[in-house]
Amino acid sequence: MPDLTRNAVDVLPAGRLAEQLEEGRPLRVKLGIDPTTADIHLGHTVVLEKLAEFQRAGHQVVLIVGDFTAQVGDPSGRSATRPVPSAEEIEANAATYQDQAFKILDRERTEVRRNSEWLRMEPEALLGLLAQTTVARLLERDDFQKRMAASQPIAALELLYPLLQGYDSVAVEADVELGGTDQKFNLLFGRDVQGAYGQKPQSIMTLPILVGTDGGRKMSKSLGNYVGVTDAPEEMFGRLMSIPDEAMPEYYRLLLGSEQPGGPPNQAKRELGRRLVDRFHGGGAGAAAEDRFNRIHVQHAVPDEIPEVGLDAYRADGNGLVHLPRLIAAAFDLSSSEGRRLLQQGAVKLDGEPLGAEPLDREIDSLDGHVLQVGKRRFCRLRATP
């Protein structure tokens, strides 16, 4: 039987999980994810993979979509109050989160709950929950200490968060709760809440936070250094190729559960990319993404499939002339000012030949059927007839 604590940073209280496993019954293992952004990224999958391990070992996984707590905002690891998404955004995200999570978890064997089920409670019940702790206890957490030291605001709402998350554990009668290391306070706090409600406190396990593609800060959507599990194969492969070599061992260990193979870093990184693309897009997708990557970035060639753009809509006022800035803007979803700048920078190519800054208008016949390219990665084929 595989060691369920592999890669874990904290498993608390000491020895508790081992005792629970000794009991021989399926444990209820909880993970909560707030649908605050649209996509789950590889950072989230570190914990999801661990959850899948529990699942494969026969335990009952309880995935909580925090549609209610998303409105509160988890202060974990935050130096400022989290902006609260609109109800519509939360709803939309909540729907896609489940599908994304099931790229890793076994749908049939996962209990999915939304915490609005029980957190949308009567005010009296909420007061009862609030009575279970003290402000001093809530302020203990590192995030708040830092903010107070820096005279940064702490929203009263944020104080509530650990209580609500803890109540989730009560509602689903969790035996074990997983989370990133930044969740340690919340996870431990859940034990207190469970105790207050007469339940046997859960044990907790924290897992490392995956570093982002910049190799420095944690992977997060807002930092733009993430790889989303729904990213297109070549996007995913490309982003993975851009991680610093030093980050590779960690990616191997946390995402693939193995050591980085020996040999040239380039080979190892390509393997990492292929394997992860395969995982999220099915077998063979990794190799295909690598092919495309090679074409574009190594051979500087045009990919097989590129979109077509009709030219007629971008004719200049006169007749057979096409105004390039407008064409570029429309073809690649930019502004025409950006189109001009790109032309000036020599970033726009027609069949691989740079188009200079002048002239701005070209004969439509000289463009028809040719490949327009902006930078290294954006291509389209031009057609005179729509």
Add this chain to the structure above:
RNA sequence: GGGGGAGUGCCAGAGCGGUCAAAUGGAUCAGACUGUAAAUCUGACGGCUAUGCCUACGCAGGUUCGAAUCCUGCCUCCCCCA
């Protein structure tokens, strides 16, 4: 209840009457280089069929030849004391 401070571009953050489409850093995009969409270096980075025009520094007015910068009101936020 009292006192102090802040609202600027995608984010952070300078500017505090003209030379400000607004320093600097991050993000982003492009060029060079490269095993790489890394690192590094260079450049760009509101919009517009464009040597000019339009929009923009919380909102609304006002002073001035001229305002992000001064004044008035309003809105929002933060800190400290109680």
